[in-house]
Amino acid sequence: MNCEQCREHLAGLVEEVLDEGLRRQIAAHIECCDSCSRDAAELKQLRARLQTNGKSLAPASLEAAVMDRILHEQADQIRRLKMITRNRLIGSGVLAAAAVVLVVVGLWAALPDTRATAAEVLAQAAEATSKLKSVHLECTMRTRPSDNFSNVDADREFVTVELWKEFAGSRRWRIEKPRRIAVMDGESTVMLIKPNYAVKVGPSWGSFDTRWLYNMAAVDEMITRELRSALAKGSDLKLIHETDDDGTRTLVVAVENRAGLSDDDYIKNKFLDTSDTRWTYSFDAKTHRLKDLKIHLEQEGGNVLIFEITQIDYDPQFDPSMFTLDMPENVIWHREPEILPDNEKYARMTPEQVAKAFFEACAREDWDEVLKFYPASAVPESIKKVLGGLKIISIGQPFQSGGYGGWFVPYEIKPKSRGIRKHNLAVRKDNPAKRYMVDGGI
Amino acid sequence: MCKTDTDCVESCLNGHPEAFRHLLRRYQSAVLTHLTGRLRSADQAEEAAQESFVRAYFALGKLRKRGSFLPWVIGIADRVAKEHWRQQRRQRQAVRQIAPASSEPRCSADVPLAQAVAQLPDAYRQVVLLRYYCGLSCGDVSRQLDVPVGTVTKQLSRAYAMLREALSEQEVRA
Numbered sequence: 001m002n003c004e005q006c007r008e009h010l011a012g013l014v015e016e017v018l019d020e021g022l023r024r025q026i027a028a029h030i031e032c033c034d035s036c037s038r039d040a041a042e043l044k045q046l047r048a049r050l051q052t053n054g055k056s057l058a059p060a061s062l063e064a065a066v067m068d069r070i071l072h073e074q075a076d077q078i079r080r081l082k083m084i085t086r087n088r089l090i091g092s093g094v095l096a097a098a099a100v101v102l103v104v105v106g107l108w109a110a111l112p113d114t115r116a117t118a119a120e121v122l123a124q125a126a127e128a129t130s131k132l133k134s135v136h137l138e139c140t141m142r143t144r145p146s147d148n149f150s151n152v153d154a155d156r157e158f159v160t161v162e163l164w165k166e167f168a169g170s171r172r173w174r175i176e177k178p179r180r181i182a183v184m185d186g187e188s189t190v191m192l193i194k195p196n197y198a199v200k201v202g203p204s205w206g207s208f209d210t211r212w213l214y215n216m217a218a219v220d221e222m223i224t225r226e227l228r229s230a231l232a233k234g235s236d237l238k239l240i241h242e243t244d245d246d247g248t249r250t251l252v253v254a255v256e257n258r259a260g261l262s263d264d265d266y267i268k269n270k271f272l273d274t275s276d277t278r279w280t281y282s283f284d285a286k287t288h289r290l291k292d293l294k295i296h297l298e299q300e301g302g303n304v305l306i307f308e309i310t311q312i313d314y315d316p317q318f319d320p321s322m323f324t325l326d327m328p329e330n331v332i333w334h335r336e337p338e339i340l341p342d343n344e345k346y347a348r349m350t351p352e353q354v355a356k357a358f359f360e361a362c363a364r365e366d367w368d369e370v371l372k373f374y375p376a377s378a379v380p381e382s383i384k385k386v387l388g389g390l391k392i393i394s395i396g397q398p399f400q401s402g403g404y405g406g407w408f409v410p411y412e413i414k415p416k417s418r419g420i421r422k423h424n425l426a427v428r429k430d431n432p433a434k435r436y437m438v439d440g441g442i
Numbered sequence: 443m444c445k446t447d448t449d450c451v452e453s454c455l456n457g458h459p460e461a462f463r464h465l466l467r468r469y470q471s472a473v474l475t476h477l478t479g480r481l482r483s484a485d486q487a488e489e490a491a492q493e494s495f496v497r498a499y500f501a502l503g504k505l506r507k508r509g510s511f512l513p514w515v516i517g518i519a520d521r522v523a524k525e526h527w528r529q530q531r532r533q534r535q536a537v538r539q540i541a542p543a544s545s546e547p548r549c550s551a552d553v554p555l556a557q558a559v560a561q562l563p564d565a566y567r568q569v570v571l572l573r574y575y576c577g578l579s580c581g582d583v584s585r586q587l588d589v590p591v592g593t594v595t596k597q598l599s600r601a602y603a604m605l606r607e608a609l610s611e612q613e614v615r616a
Contacts (some may be wrong), residue, residue: 011602012595015580043602046609053552054471054574062474062488063466066495070459073496260452260508273456403449 001029006036010043125281125288134318137163137213138311142304146179146193148209150272154297154304163213164322170203172323175210182210183325190325197380198327199334212272249285254278256298259402266424267402269299274402278303289314333377337433346372346435351398351407354436355425359395359413362387373427375437383442389416405430406439447586448508455502462499469512470495472571473519479560480523482553490526494519509586512576513568558608566601569594 006029012018013026030037140158143151149161165173170186182191184203191199244250257277261268269275275297282292295307340346349357354373361369365388367379374383396410406428414420426440447468453461473494477487498515505514559570572583573594580598584591 007603008596008599011598012592015595015598017580017591017595042606046602046606049552049555050570050574053475053555054577062470062491062495063463065492066466066499067459067463069492069496070462070499073500074459257456260448260455403445403452405445 001025003029003033003036006030006033007039010036010040013040014044014047125283125290133168133315134164134166136165136311136313136316136318137309139163139213139307139309141177141308142306143177145177148271149175149177149180149182150209150212151270152272152275152297152306154269154299154306161213164318166318174322174325175213181325183323185323192325192327192331195382196328196331197334197376198331209271250291251283251285253281253283255281261402263300265401266399266408267404269297272307277306332380335375335377337372337375337431337435337437339433340372343433343435347429347433349436351409351427351436352395354427354438355398355409355411356392356395358425358438359387359390359392359411363390363392365389373436373438375431386415386418387413387442390414393420404428406436408441446509447511451502451505451508451511454499459499462495465511466495468576469515472512472575473515475556475571475575476516476560476567477519477523478553478556479558480520481526482557484553486526487556490519490522494522497522512571513564516568516571554609554612555605558605558612561608562601562604566597566604569597570601570605573598 006026009018009022009026013023018026030040139161141161142153142156142158143149143161144153144156145159159178161175161177163173163175165171172184172186174181174183176182179194180191181194182189184190187203189201189203193199255278257279259268259274259276261274265274267274272295276299278296278298280294280296281290283289284291290309290312292312293307293309294305296303297306346354358370358373361367361373362383365384367384370379370383391414393412393414394410396412398407398409400407404426406426408424408426410422410424412420412422424441425438427436428439429436431437447465450461450464470491474484474487474491477490477494478484481487481490494515498511498518501518505511507514559567562570568587569583572578572586573580578586580591580594584594587594
């Protein structure tokens with residue numbers, strides 16, 4: 001070991017990232033070399049100075065000031081767009097506010113050079129729906145009936161997805177697809193995955209992967225968000241004027257949304273926010289209200305319609321029972337993992353080890369052991385039936401994908417009474433016990 | 443919560459400005475240090491940092507490598523710093539009287555150290571900023587930059603050597 005080699009590794013030494021052999025060599029050299037010994041001491045002082053400086057900076061006011069400016073500047077941009085529309089109308093000589101809305105369509109027809117921009121249409125639509133008390137959306141979606149609410153699958157048939165939402169008071173809501181229901185009654189949010197697995201959290205506006213649909217129901221916020229996003233990205237919003245068979249004029253705005261994932265990313269095109277999509281909004285040109293929304297999945301081989309709002313009811317009255325969710329008698333509740341007496345042993349396990357241990361426990365039908373990896377009060381009968389007595393064929397190398405905070409572990413198993421199954425087990429450890437738990441992919 | 447820079451950027455571009463907070467919290471110390479070094483004033487650095495982040499937000503659509511937010515916003519901060527210098531030169535030319543002494547900086551900042559960091563070559567500066575001003579371990583830095591830990595520590599070693607030299611020269615000049 002010479003001085004040059006030693007100096008190259010001094011940072012590694014003080015950072016304690018060197019392997020034991022190299023660390024000993026450098027420590028031995030420093031002991032015998034005054035120059036390197038001085039360098040090591042000065043490096044430690046410099047490091048301490050950097051650490052002190054790093055911790056002393058960044059006043060909290062910077063974050064608040066920056067966010068404040070961003071939100072104000074965005075609001076200004078939207079206001080400017082709305083002003084452009086109003087000024088055109090005022091400039092045309094129209095005086096009464098009520099008359100303004102009624103002549104909008106006529107004005108646009110009479111003055112072809114002043115066609116509204118797509119952004120102005122979105123801004124007006126946001127304003128038109130900003131005072132709603134409630135909304136009901138009936139939609140069709142290509143999705144697995146029992147999977148997450150945002151799951152998309154271009155190869156599936158359409159299923160019905162519905163939302164009921166109140167904007168006043170507790171802002172209760174209900175979202176339903178064939179095998180999954182989520183309800184927020186003002187005090188808590190409960191999701192039931194049929195037949196009998198349930199999860200409960202506090203009051204929320206978009207838990208359990210429902211945020212995209214919840215946001216869609218807040219039509220004005222959705223449109224404003226779309227507008228902000230388009231402004232931020234500099235997107236080209238396309239506006240098309242259409243006239244329906246009954247003479248109703250419709251304004252259609254199309255927006256491209258890119259997930260930013262590569263085509264070979266596992267999670268690409270499996271959920272709405274991990275997909276490249278085209279959202280086509282249709283607004284009633286007279287009321288500016290949203291009439292229809294279609295979402296197409298953009299993929300190699302052509303675009304596929306994966307979602308459509310088939311009915312929108314503005315300000316409907318709801319029966320109070322809409323926001324209650326009856327549980328089956330044999331309900332099994334999701335439970336956050338407890339810290340076990342031997343938690344350290346499980347906390348040290350890698351995703352691959354957890355997947356192996358989970359499936360081995362299923363193979364033995366050791367359901368108490370399975371519960372150390374499965375976050376529930378009991379193992380559902382459906383899991384016991386499918387996975388009990390299975391044979392493990394292989395467990396693969398874990399990988400991460402998209403924005404998912406956990407790991408996917410490829411597996412191949414042979415359940416007792418079914419054919420070979422190949423899939424990816426999702427595991428994550430962002431829980432109080434800090435150990436990997438199964439999160440999906442069974 | 444945004445786990446990665448890419449998550450946060452995508453979230454902002456999908457109309458969720460609040461996601462930008464995560465990027466702010468991660469990188470504000472690093473950008474402040476860099477600007478303190480460039481502008482030699484902690485007060486001006488704070489103002490310039492604010493401007494840099496706001497510009498970064500509205501230009502997010504232009505960020506091609508979504509996981510490389512820090513070097514990109516440092517580039518914006520450099521441009522903001524240059525504009526500050528030009529503005530200060532114009533102000534110095536316009537002022538006939540000696541300006542009153544500026545008030546003490548609100549945040550404690552080691553200006554000579556910040557200057558030395560700001561003068562490091564880009565690759566070394568990025569590693570120092572990530573390690574000491576973004577709270578990342580060597581392992582985190584290696585994952586963020588997608589290089590081995592050994593590369594990170596070697597770059598740190600070289601950065602330390604350059605910083606020591608720069609700080610000694612500053613002391614001699616002072």
